[in-house]
Amino acid sequence: MDLNQIYTQLIMEHNKNTHNKRALINPTLIEHGHNPSCGDDITLNLIEKDGIIVDASFTGSGCAISQASTSIMIDLIKGKKVSEAMELAEIFIKMIKKEIDDDSELEKLEDAVAFENISNMPARVKCAVLPWHTLEEALKK
Amino acid sequence: MDLNQIYTQLIMEHNKNTHNKRALINPTLIEHGHNPSCGDDITLNLIEKDGIIVDASFTGSGCAISQASTSIMIDLIKGKKVSEAMELAEIFIKMIKKEIDDDSELEKLEDAVAFENISNMPARVKCAVLPWHTLEEALKK
Amino acid sequence: MSQIIDSKIREDFPILEKKVNGSRLVYLDNAATTQKPKCVVDAISDYYYNHNGNPHRGAHTLSIEATSLYDNAKKKVQNFINADSEDEIVFTKNCTESLNLLAYSLSQSFKEDDEILLCISEHHSNILPWQRISKEKNLILKYIYVNEDGTIPESEYEKINKNTKLISIAQMSNVLGTIFPVKKISQIAHEKGAIVVIDAAQSIPHMKVDVKDIDADFLVFSAHKMLGPMGIGVLYGKKHLLDNMPPFLLGGDMIEYVYENDVTFAQVPYKFEAGTQNVEGAVGLKAAIDYLEKIGLQNIEAHEKMLTEYAVEEMLKIPYIEIYGPMDLEKRGGIISFNVKDIHPHDVSTILDSYGVASRAGHHCCQPLMRYMGINSSVRISFYLYNNIEDIDIFIDSIKNVRKWLGYGS
């Protein structure tokens, strides 16, 4: 295990930077996600308009991995169509399961590719995947 | 384990000979004894008069060890005082536990000494001891 | 006589070298527990010397390794029985705990006068838990009775009716050796809307068992009867059924949130696995299944059938032996219960042991069956892949001496 592959500059920045960690006025979708075993606990707020995610934020607490993953996800999905966001969630989860060979798929994840190596750390996979699962739950409704 | 020490002539004879395996008319004490795990199941009938065991018999079924031990015990206690029978039971049980050093104690058991080697066969100890435990229960009442 | 499984595999089982009372060990008590190949014991040492940690709770290397070994064992069991998902596999401490878990958890949704149906030949472990919930919930406990030859008469299947809530039956009887038609039973039961529990304790070590093929709702067994270590058992359940059952044992690792007076439970299968799990046992069970699959379940079944046929043939030549169970050998596995005229089973076992032959005597945890058959107890021999013709020959020679020891002419 190489810590440098896990705690990358990007993940560290998103962990400390709180621009996405805030309340949202009049969210249209609120979804709670949690990993009871580690205590990661986030609430995802989304404003969806005409099939577009126009704004997003989160509150809650958790480890650096879960916090950064949530923040990076929010940067990524803001302004995207709901269907695109759903596709990204699918790609992200497949990436973690090492089920993606096609690099062009991965490129769609932009900064979220930073979590590719988390699959080498089974104990932390749940943390990285948490916001994406929460997003899926929110958008399914 | 030497089978010759277990299935001795004496034990074989008592197992097959049924002179003590019979009903008893007007017994003063009836006691049921059993080893659920092997299925040994005996009923001990005693006629006690003025502190003397004047007659005894048993019914039931079980392995050669339990049947012979019961028959030998009955031969031994018939005509003995209740207190003597109790003492014999104690000696027998101690013998099986290998707690007796004193040979003169053992002599009191007469034929029942035949079971001395059963202590080398932990799985069969219960069979040999069954009638004696049953006797103790009967006489305690 | 040519054997299906080469006796060379006996070298994988160090205990078979043991001398018992000066003689070659002839281990014919496999229905009680089986011997372990080196690979199982090695898997245990390897686990403790290289990977031991408390699984599911830690972010450190050993804990992660233990978790992955535990999860791999589940996957192995899943594939072995052809379950849909590893989430359908719950590890318990033995088949008995699996059955207790089922009776407790299922009974929460049973109602007065619901019927529970068992076979008269069930092991106590598959009777007592149902007896208890029947008393607690006023359920009706019924039994299917077998023929003289240990098979189920057609008419008994009529006991499966609309009120039958659950039927629990051993796929192979540990006394009669009968292999019951569980596929047919589960088909009839499902038509009537009953839940089907298969006790595979005696079957799964010796033949291919496919939960989809027999359509079992639940299947239970113990590792120690299939070359695996003691202290670990399995409960298979269809996912949607497990999902709706409350947990049995409560404690660490099976929860989501715990409050002073409340709790929410984790997902299946975790909600059924309270406290520190037996990773060693899981690892050992996986090694055992790997070994069984290497030899091949079909070969094991065929090998035991050959041994059974030979043994029965030889035993039938001895006039004072009475054999129980199906005489149509197609209907039975490698278990033979019998009695020797005039001799109590315990004496038979003791005398056999003096020749190195390990057999079992008693009620075999099947008192209701014994009572139904009108006997107190029996002697039982049971085979496994490492037994061979020589074992049977020694057994036959020894059994011929039994009556002499107790002073009966042979």
Next chain:
Amino acid sequence: MSQIIDSKIREDFPILEKKVNGSRLVYLDNAATTQKPKCVVDAISDYYYNHNGNPHRGAHTLSIEATSLYDNAKKKVQNFINADSEDEIVFTKNCTESLNLLAYSLSQSFKEDDEILLCISEHHSNILPWQRISKEKNLILKYIYVNEDGTIPESEYEKINKNTKLISIAQMSNVLGTIFPVKKISQIAHEKGAIVVIDAAQSIPHMKVDVKDIDADFLVFSAHKMLGPMGIGVLYGKKHLLDNMPPFLLGGDMIEYVYENDVTFAQVPYKFEAGTQNVEGAVGLKAAIDYLEKIGLQNIEAHEKMLTEYAVEEMLKIPYIEIYGPMDLEKRGGIISFNVKDIHPHDVSTILDSYGVASRAGHHCCQPLMRYMGINSSVRISFYLYNNIEDIDIFIDSIKNVRKWLGYGS
């Protein structure tokens, strides 16, 4: 610094040679599970290669040997905890099963409004079973709350009153490390007529526990936390109390007579041991106790105290570390829970692991305590006889790097 236990004993534990992420394994997760000395693993192999059989049911040599090994293990445990008789020792699969057994069996005689008293620092395994019976039987579940420093304030003992039916408490907290005054607690409880259950999961591996001295009515623990194998736990109970309790798991080997609709149970302790028991586990536990006694419980306790003092001293020098539990080190054992400012415990554990240091992060199966303390989770390190000063030094060096990895100045 001179050590009480010579680091030479580390050679008895092959896993300690393991390199984790290129570094020496520093195993500080002993409160979760402990590593095994060779003698324990050897005892397991020896059992399977020379004596394996199903105990208590057979008249053949292997079964008799297995029975005697199983019984010897009970005697060993009896002497280890100073119980009156081996019949007071019940083997279970882990501490969690022991507690579930107790809650189920004892609750049969509990009545509405009876009070059950726990400490807020209990492990989920010592909360959930009592929570369940409290709901089922309308009992009142109460908690003793601890001081900031993890000790029990005098006033809390007033919660033990005439309505208190049972108090169940861990002798050592697996989070705070606090050693609670169980002797005093059982004295007060017995004055009020309450039953006392001691969860010795964390204490008995590390200090001499004498059931007579502390006057425990019941005592429970797991082998895997005291060098023994996984899959075996202990329930000690005073004989007259066990005698009057109904069995928990039902099945083979715990009965006298079984009828189609009825059953009579065997004597204590057998009535609590259903199905094939884990002889391997019993043998391994015995070997573990032999080893612990050879080293000496007093030495183990002193050694861990030394390590704890040294570790706390060094940790206190690091300004961004917050330590929980008693700072009066006389009141605690070798468990230290803490947090690193700004850093989530899981990240701490992951980073420590990259230096070969095995720690634990999370709620440690003590969510009510965490909530009471106002934290989500913590990091925990915990010591055992094979840890040494070098382990602590490596831990301290590593913990100093944690904040840097996440971009915080040190």
